[in-house]
Amino acid sequence: MLTPPVTTEESLKIPSDRPLIVWAVSDGRAGIHNQVLGLAEAIAALTPTQIVVRHIRYRRLFDRWPTALRLWPDVMLKRDSDLIGPPYPDIWIAAGRATLPHSLRMRRRSQGKTLVVQLQDPRLPSGRFDMVIAPKHDEVKGENVLPLLGSTHRVTPERLSREAAHWAESLSKFRAPFIAVLIGGRSKSHDISPARAETLVQQIRAAVKGKKTTLLLSVSRRTPDAARAILTEGLKDLDGIIYEGKGDNPYFAFLNAADHILVTEDSVNMATEAAATGKPVHILPMDARGTGAKFGRFHQGLQEYGAARPWSGELRFWKYPPLNETNRAAKAVLALYNQTHPDENR
Template sequence: MKQSTATALAACLAVHDGRAGNARQALALARALQPQAGELVLQPRAPWRWWAPRRLPGAAFGLGAPLRTALTQPPGLAVGCGRQAALATRLLRRAGARAVQILDPRLPPRHWDLLVVPEHDRLRGDNVLTVRGSLHPVDDDWLLRAVPAFPALAALPAPHTVLLVGGPSRHAALDDTEFAALLRQLAAHARAEGGSFSAIASRRTPPAWRAALGAVDAGVPGLRWRDTGDGANPYAGLLAHADRLVCTPDSVNMLSEAAATHAPLFLWQAARVRGRVQRFAAQLLDDGRARALDAALDAYPVTPLRETAWVAAQLRQRLGLR
């Protein structure tokens, strides 16, 4: 698979179905390879979306007009994430593009040039790369760009504790009452040490938790963001300005991005989750990148966990790109 001489990367295209987690990973890797990489958002419909990435007759029509256009002038490299994208990258590969697929497509690896899958998946092969967490754009440059974009955060008293909030799911048995107690704990800690406490909701955050964010003691400095009614999403700025991060343990994507910063990371109720996110959280705790939430929240030495640049370097080498 590795070529003897590197060739310039032609147009690179991130392919996804519009779901935020899939878009985040596909765009992060595509733009790590080529900052000007384009984006193709699929428009899947039945029955093709039910069977993806298996190829039914008429599959190109079942994923939307943007894909049909791309098939007439395929990119040099298509980077997809998710089942719908796995079908699209198969089709683009048949049209002449090289194809990289993120997450296990549940088909043999031979249908793609390279696959990037989580370590816990059983899929292995000569063209399979494994990663611990999720791919994302968070690195020092990304964090530095976020600092001037949110100048008000720099004025908050240190240490600045930032809570990243997800929500309960079938894999995360998280309780409303306990979440309210978590907010009181972190607000009281910030008050006692003369610092600040910010918190930000996500798409997964339920209404009761958003309401609890709005009820945090207004006398504690910080930003509690529930939705766009509270202004522009300050997520990037909060990661960049955090002196410590606390996470609800329900999302591998969120934990991966928190672990990519230089801030100490504390996990709330990691024992209450199951499945892939539990295994990833356990890895973060075992290797010392994260600690279980306690009353002290003491700082500790941090080495950011960043995998996107390593994956991009592997792709360049294996596909002979420069």
């Protein structure tokens, strides 16, 4: 397990005649993209940085091939995929199975000049990368592994305030307090049945009416159609805003305005982002499709930190320091870069 040295933010600023070049690499899916971009942006907040986004997508024939068989990953890419070629970045931040063949080759291709950081559990020996940043609940082992409570993300007070400005007029029509309800959907481990959706509707209605709150509801693309219809129809008469995926996404504005945040238990990203606000996070139960052991460890960690509690049907209030694991990860990456590349870019 990696133990970053104690540093000050001033010591992490890299003196150079040009900004640090950081590539944020993913397959473009929002949940993965936001993790790599969030960490890159956190680095940029500590030292002058140019962020370059790269999306890796394979042709259909090769899309499901295991990493070990992608021996020529460059020629296997779709035409609309970003090319991975020189000049290479100072720091490579990648996440997702699609990025692994390129991450594994980056140190050799850059002749050791690029620091290779892989997010999530690569399911490969961690020593094949310079650093692996993985959720604690994945229990990834290795001397260069930095475990985090949850995932990296793009939620900062500055971003929430900036994004909220676009929704200020719409939100001004309603009165505080606000309750943000973030609904996920079907995954390998969870689902929302019509019966579960009905139960959530009744509980949310009771909470909103009992505390005279304004509802801010967001449903996911993964939300099953039947559950989506039940939730939106059952709650549409309440004061507030319901976002179903069309038009501008008010997600950050919802987090900024919320006094309470309700999050379904299927999403590590949403729960971690909610915990970054310092507001009470209530974890909504779903229907289990698997053992859910990893999610159990994650939610236990959030509870021990003080950010989240299982949804009781009541809007209870508590305080805790906003969870800021992305900033901790950014400091660790810069500290390692300074240690391993002391003469680069100076």
